[in-house]
Structure formats: C-alpha cells, structure tokens
Amino acid sequence: MPGLSEAFGLALGxxxxxxxxxTRIVALSLRVSLTAVLVAAALGLPLGxxxxxxxxxxxxxxxxxxxxxxGLPPVVAGLLIYLLLSRSGPxxxxxxxxxxxxMVVAQAVLITPIVAALARQVLxxxxxxxxxxxxxxxxxxxxxxxxxxxxxxxxxxxxLLAGFGRASAxxxxxxxxxxxxxxxxxxxxxxxxxxxxxxxxxxxxxLGMVLMAIVxxxxxxxxxxxEWAARRLG
Amino acid sequence: xxxLPSPLPLSVQGLGFTAGxxxxxxxxxxxxxxxxxxxxxxxxxxxxxxxxxxLHGLLRPTEGAxxxxxxxxxAMLFQRPVMLRRSVGDNLAHALSLAGIGRDERPARIAAxxxxxxxxxxxxxxxRRLSGGEQQRVALARAIALHPAIxxxxxxxxxxxxxxxxxxxxxxxxxxxxxxxVVMTTHDLHQARRxxxxxxxxxxxxxxxHAPAAEFFTCPRSPEAQAFLRGxxxx
Ligand SMILES: Nc1ncnc2c1ncn2[C@@H]1O[C@H](COP(=O)(O)OP(=O)(O)OP(=O)(O)O)[C@@H](O)[C@H]1O
Ligand SMILES: [Mg+2]
Numbered sequence: 001m002p003g004l005s006e007a008f009g010l011a012l013g014x015x016x017x018x019x020x021x022x023t024r025i026v027a028l029s030l031r032v033s034l035t036a037v038l039v040a041a042a043l044g045l046p047l048g049x050x051x052x053x054x055x056x057x058x059x060x061x062x063x064x065x066x067x068x069x070x071g072l073p074p075v076v077a078g079l080l081i082y083l084l085l086s087r088s089g090p091x092x093x094x095x096x097x098x099x100x101x102x103m104v105v106a107q108a109v110l111i112t113p114i115v116a117a118l119a120r121q122v123l124x125x126x127x128x129x130x131x132x133x134x135x136x137x138x139x140x141x142x143x144x145x146x147x148x149x150x151x152x153x154x155x156x157x158x159x160l161l162a163g164f165g166r167a168s169a170x171x172x173x174x175x176x177x178x179x180x181x182x183x184x185x186x187x188x189x190x191x192x193x194x195x196x197x198x199x200x201x202x203x204x205x206x207l208g209m210v211l212m213a214i215v216x217x218x219x220x221x222x223x224x225x226x227e228w229a230a231r232r233l234g
Numbered sequence: 235x236x237x238l239p240s241p242l243p244l245s246v247q248g249l250g251f252t253a254g255x256x257x258x259x260x261x262x263x264x265x266x267x268x269x270x271x272x273x274x275x276x277x278x279x280x281x282x283x284x285x286x287x288x289l290h291g292l293l294r295p296t297e298g299a300x301x302x303x304x305x306x307x308x309a310m311l312f313q314r315p316v317m318l319r320r321s322v323g324d325n326l327a328h329a330l331s332l333a334g335i336g337r338d339e340r341p342a343r344i345a346a347x348x349x350x351x352x353x354x355x356x357x358x359x360x361x362r363r364l365s366g367g368e369q370q371r372v373a374l375a376r377a378i379a380l381h382p383a384i385x386x387x388x389x390x391x392x393x394x395x396x397x398x399x400x401x402x403x404x405x406x407x408x409x410x411x412x413x414x415x416v417v418m419t420t421h422d423l424h425q426a427r428r429x430x431x432x433x434x435x436x437x438x439x440x441x442x443x444h445a446p447a448a449e450f451f452t453c454p455r456s457p458e459a460q461a462f463l464r465g466x467x468x469x
Contacts (some may be wrong), residue, residue: 150320
C-alpha cells in the first residue's frame with residue numbers, strides 16, 4: 001500500500017491526465033444521475049405543485065408519506081428495486097438488473113420524493129401568497145400550477161440540484177442494482193468503495209476528488225442562483 | 235358597459251360573515267346602482283376589506299347573499315397587492331391571459347394601462363423589486379387593463395405620495411366616467427369627498443349609513459357618521 005502523500009500525488013496525476021478509466025466512470029456517473037434528476041423532475045415537480053394547490057381527502061397522508069420517503073435508506077431502495085427487477089421478480093423479464101437503466105430507476109426512486117416534498121414546501125408558501133390574487137384574476141388552482149412552477153423556477157432549480165447532489169453521492173442502491181461492473185455499471189461511488197477495499201487508493205482518491213468537486217460545484221451553483229434570484233426577482 | 239347586460243343593480247341581503255369565531259359582518263343590506271363611485275368608509279377593522287372580498291366572490295357569505303343582475307368582468311386591487319415574480323409587463327400579460335384576452339391585443343392594453351398610471355418606463359422591471367407605491371400603481375394598472383365592469387379598490391392610495399394619490403384619483407374618476415362601477419375603500423375623507431357619488435359607512439361589521447355623497451357629507455343621519463365626520467374616534 002503506497003503512503004498517503006504518494007497516493008494523493010498519483011490521484012492528482014490521474015485527474016490531470018484525464019485517465020481513460022477515470023473519465024469513463026465519471027461520465028457514467030453523470031449520465032445516470034442527470035437522467036435520474038430529469039425523471040424525478042418530470043414526476044416530482046408536478047406532484048409537488050399539485051399537493052401545494054389542491055385540497056383533497058388524504059392530502060395530509062400523502063405529504064407525511066412523501067416526507068418519510070425522503071429519508072428512505074438507499075440500500076433499502078436498492079433492495080426493493082433488486083427484488084422487482086431480479087430474474088424471478090415481477091419485472092424480471094425486462095432484463096434491466098445490472099444495467100445503467102436500473103441504476104437510473106434506483107436513483108430516481110430515491111430522489112423523486114425529495115424533489116416532490118421540497119417543491120411542495122416551496123410552492124405552498126408561494127401559493128399562500130398568490131392564491132387570493134390569482135383567484136381574483138380568474139385562475140383556478142389547477143391553472144395556477146404552471147404559474148407557480150414558472151415563478152418558482154429558481155427555487156425549484158435549487159431543489160433539483162439538491163436532488164442531483166444526493167443521487168450522485170449515493171452508493172448503496174446503485175451498488176445493489178448496478179453490480180459495479182467495470183466499464184458498464186461502475187460509477188464513482190461504487191468504484192471508490194471497491195478500490196478502497198482492494199487497497200487501490202490512488203484511483204479511489206482521484207474519484208473522491210472529482211466527486212467532491214462536483215458536489216461542491218453543485219452546491220455553490222445553488223447558492224449563487226438563490227442569491228442572484230433574490231436580487232433579480234424578489 | 236360594452237353592450238353586455240349590466241351587472242347592476244347589485245343587491246346585498248342580510249350579508250353576514252363569521253370567521254374564527256369573529257363576527258366580521260352582520261346583517262349588511264344595501265343595493266348598488268350604476269353611477270359614480272361608491273366609497274366604503276369606516277374605522278380600522280370595521281369590515282371594509284371583508285365586504286369587498288365577499289362582493290368580489292373571494293369569500294363565501296356565512297349568511298345572506300350577494301346578487302348581481304348579470305355576470306360581468308370584475309377586478310380588484312387589494313390593500314396589499316401581490317406581484318408575480320416576473321417583469322411588470324409579464325404581470326399584466328398574465329392577468330390578461332387569464333381573462334382570455336388574445337395575445338395580439340395584450341401589448342396595446344398593457345402599454346395603455348401603464349401609461350394611465352404614469353409608469354410606462356417600468357415595463358421591463360422585475361415587479362417585486364419595485365417600491366410599495368410603485369407596486370400599488372402597477373396593481374392598479376393590472377386591474378384597469380382588464381376593462382372591468384366592476385372595479386373594487388381597497389385603499390388604492392394608502393402608500394402613495396400626494397402626487398401619485400392625485401393621479402390615482404384622476405384615473406378612478408376617469409374609469410368611472412367611462413362606465414365602470416367603482417367600489418372603493420378609503421380612510422381619507424377628503425378623497426371620499428372628491429370621488430364619491432355615494433358613501434357606504436361600516437361600523438363594527440354593520441352598515442351605519444348608506445347615502446348619496448352630498449347627503450352623507452352635509453347632513454349625515456347616523457350618530458356614527460356624524461362622529462366620523464367630526465373626526466371623533468370611533469371604537
Ligand atoms: N378570516 C378571519 N378570521 C378572523 N378574523 C377575521 C378574518 N377576516 C377578518 N377578520 C377580522 O374582521 C375585522 C374586519 O377586517 P377587515 O380587514 O375587513 O377590516 P377593514 O375595515 O378593512 O380594516 P382596515 O381599515 O384596517 O383595512 C378585523 O377585526 C379582522 O381581524
Ligand atoms: Mg381593509
């Protein structure tokens with residue numbers, strides 16, 4: 001096992017040289033997590049908006065369930081999807097287990113509740129502010145959904161960034177449903193876990209640096225967006 | 235207005251509103267006819283804003299009824315107007331779109347309404363970044379751009395400087411002269427004198443007096459109106 005400073009040096013070298021294996025892993029991670037965010041946005045944003053404006057029996061239950069699902073442990077989500085997609089499972093014939101698609105599904109399942117619950121919070125307080133004015137102008141609650149989604153676009157973008165951060169940092173679910181197959185389903189987090197246990201610290205560290213950089217960038221972008229929007233849109 | 239059947243007279247019968255155990259309005263009965271503005275006056279908490287919300291249909295009466303002679307386009311300027319997180323122009327465009335006004339017709343309406351309130355230069359500014367008074371005038375522009383048959387104004391000049399207040403009064407008088415029925419609250423008795431065709435005075439959720447302006451200001455009948463005009467403090 002190389003010393004720590006040596007490992008750092010090697011890791012930095014891999015990052016700077018744009019090592020092929022490293023690049024492939026990072027690219028797959030980004031592809032999987034970004035796709036999962038798109039799916040979560042398509043499902044979670046309208047769901048959150050509807051929950052914000054609609055009043056129906058059972059609404060409170062749905063909100064409590066969503067909030068609880070925000071804390072769903074990734075390994076449990078992975079296990080459930082594994083059971084669904086495994087050969088003998090109900091969706092086994094789709095042949096999705098151990099594919100990037102299965103990993104997208106796993107991450108989407110994890111972050112859709114987060115996106116929906118956070119969007120609901122953001123849009124509900126906006127709706128409290130807007131409801132009377134919009135009703136006066138002749139808007140129904142349903143018609144207000146696109147209005148709210150548009151007016152909340154910056155806040156919702158930061159919600160999606162939070163979802164992306166969580167998806168790309170998650171390891172348990174993609175490990176179970178993806179299988180960490182080299183060159184096919186190996187992403188940053190699963191590679192870090194594997195390389196660390198194998199003792200290949202340089203690659204693990206290099207991936208860790210990239211992951212950190214991505215997560216920090218995403219959070220900084222969210223922060224800057226919020227500040228810009230507060231100044232610009234009020 | 236515009237050749238449609240008139241929504242007036244409006245008949246309000248035994249209107250009551252209770253919320254959170256508070257009796258906000260009680261046994262409010264009056265009729266509203268075509269003509270110059272109806273000014274709604276009364277001390278803080280007497281129920282003016284609640285009455286406007288009930289007439290506008292935003293609140294459901296707990297007793298009694300609000301009966302218009304025909305449905306018609308209404309607009310309301312709230313005591314605390316809410317701007318969308320968009321430009322001033324887009325705020326007006328959104329209101330026009332909700333009212334079913336076609337895309338082609340919107341720019342001219344928006345320009346005319348912003349001109350009327352003296353703020354054409356604010357067209358592209360983010361609406362929520364404007365000052366309180368500017369927002370109130372933009373909200374007035376948004377209301378008049380709809381060309382409503384009935385216009386509710388809840389203290390439209392409460393946060394305006396004297397010049398802007400005068401400008402708003404001129405706009406209101408102009409709209410009323412062109413056939414819109416204006417129902418407006420104010421705390422400014424001078425303003426009420428300048429604008430009112432009739433005055434509806436509320437006190438503790440009841441109608442203290444409803445009279446033509448000339449009568450209300452020269453020989454008020456109710457003790458509440460007499461005290462109010464003398465400047466006494468009404469509880
Ligand atoms: N939903 C509600 N729940 C409880 N109390 C209410 C509710 N709506 C209005 N009220 C009360 O009814 C009274 C009348 O309110 P309203 O806003 O109509 O008064 P106002 O005449 O417009 O007063 P102001 O001159 O201060 O604008 C107030 O005491 C208010 O607290
Ligand atoms: Mg009021």
